Amino acid sequence: MDLGLKDRVAIIGGGSKGLGRACADSLAQEGANLVICSRNAEELDRAAGEISAATGVEVLAVSGDLTKLPDIQTLIKRTVDHFGRLDVLVNNSGGPPAGRAADTSEEVWRQSIDMALMFFIRMSQEAVPHMKEKRWGRIVNILASSVYQPIDNLVTSGVTRMGAVAFAKSLADEVGRDNILVNNVAPGYLLTDRMMHIFETRSADTGANVEDLLQAHSSTIPVGRLGRPEELGDLVTFLSSEKNSYTTGATILVDGGVVRSVM
Numbered sequence: 020m021d022l023g024l025k026d027r028v029a030i031i032g033g034g035s036k037g038l039g040r041a042c043a044d045s046l047a048q049e050g051a052n053l054v055i056c057s058r059n060a061e062e063l064d065r066a067a068g069e070i071s072a073a074t075g076v077e078v079l080a081v082s083g084d085l086t087k088l089p090d091i092q093t094l095i096k097r098t099v100d101h102f103g104r105l106d107v108l109v110n111n112s113g114g115p116p117a118g119r120a121a122d123t124s125e126e127v128w129r130q131s132i133d134m135a136l137m138f139f140i141r142m143s144q145e146a147v148p149h150m151k152e153k154r155w156g157r158i159v160n161i162l163a164s165s166v167y168q169p170i171d172n173l174v175t176s177g178v179t180r181m182g183a184v185a186f187a188k189s190l191a192d193e194v195g196r197d198n199i200l201v202n203n204v205a206p207g208y209l210l211t212d213r214m215m216h217i218f219e220t221r222s223a224d225t226g227a228n229v230e231d232l233l234q235a236h237s238s239t240i241p242v243g244r245l246g247r248p249e250e251l252g253d254l255v256t257f258l259s260s261e262k263n264s265y266t267t268g269a270t271i272l273v274d275g276g277v278v279r280s281v282m
Contacts (some may be wrong), residue, residue, distance in 0.1 A: 023261030025050030030098055032085055032142070033057050035066040037211040038161055039111040041252030046227035047074040049256055051107065054079045054098045077102075085112060086133045088141050095145040105149040107259040111161040112138045115175040123175060135179035140186055143201070145263060147194060157259040160187055161251070162206045167278045183251035184270055191268035198268040200256045207274025208236065209246040241276030 029046050033039030034055025036147035043055055047070050055070075057063050060082035065079040081097050083090035084275075097106050110176050139160050150156025164170070165177040166184050184203055191201040208214065215229075216238075222229045251273045257263055258271075272278055 020262065022256065024048050024107075024256070024259065027051045028054070028098065028102040028104050029104040029109060030054045030056065030094065030146070031109040032111040032138075033113065034109075034111075035062040037213055038206065038209065038248050038251055039109070040066060041248035042109050042111065042161075042255045043070055043078075043252075044073075045249065045252035045256040046107070046109075046259065047071075047078070049260070050074075050075045050076060051259075052079075052102060054081055054101075056081045056083055056085060056094050056260075058082060058084055058233065074151070080269045083253045085138055085142070088232065091138075091141050091145055091199075095142075095149070098184065099149055104148055104153060106153070106156060108142060108146045108156070108158045109161065109255055109259065110139050110142050110158065111119070114163065114173075116178055117172045118175045119172055120174040127175065130176035131179050135176060136186075139183045143186075143190055147190075147199065149198045150196070151197045154198050156186075156194070156197070157200045157263070158199065159255050159258045160201075160203045161255070162203050162205045162270070164272060164274050164278050165207050166203075166205050166273065167280045188268045188271075195267055199264060200258070202263075202266060202268070204251060204254055204258070205270055205272050205274070206251050207246065207277045208240065208246050209251060209273070211248055214245070227262040239277065240274075244275065246273060246275055260261065 031039050031043045035041040035057045063080040071078045081094050116127050118127050132214045146239045162180045163176050166180050169177050181186040187201050192207050218232050
């Protein structure tokens with residue numbers, strides 16, 4: 020199936036590793052040219068070289084801190100200056116700090132709001148004018164399953180990302196007639212380096228074997244395993260494509276059925 024992404028230009032936040040890298044790989048396989056961004060310039064350059072060598076697309080690496088508006092503005096400007104267009108925006112950021120509802124500090128709330136709410140707002144507001152100019156655009160926000168059910172010690176994730184869902188829904192209403200579609204994906208337990216670090220830390224704390232912990236966790240998921248990052252990446256690529264022409268304002272779980280909500 021031709022998704023109509025050849026020679027489109029996509030920005031992927033956090034594109035050097037994890038879920039962002041999975042999205043970058045999938046989009047590049049469909050022929051999209053990429054701009055990837057993260058804080059670590061060395062990792063970013065390495066990822067850009069690997070993706071370009073594997074797929075033949077052009078990959079521009081732009082290092083920066085996407086919790087800061089000036090860095091976001093620089094990212095968008097360099098993209099448009101270099102490629103002359105911006106078609107796809109994959110908004111992916113690190114998770115906010117841990118916290119509980121009863122005692123999370125003001126400082127942690129402010130940091131969480133910048134990382135997991137204002138990031139999505141700023142990126143979208145900077146990108147939309149360029150998409151309107153071409154009368155075509157796709158925005159996909161990578162959130163978390165916490166928008167459907169709370170995760171212990173991550174009230175910061177649920178609260179801020181619910182705000183991102185509300186923002187995306189309003190934006191989808193406003194820009195749909197410009198042929199700009201805005202959607203969210205909400206990953207559950209996917210086997211990224213970050214997820215493995217969590218299980219390794221838990222193993223060190225409890226003395227339990229990492230493989231045993233993974234198996235025990237997998238048994239709670241209806242499909243019987245943790246997800247692969249590319250399973251999310253391929254969905255993001257479809258939502259970013261011409262083949263997605265009528266889905267907007269949606270939030271789609273990628274969780275193997277672990278979230279029990281019926282809505």
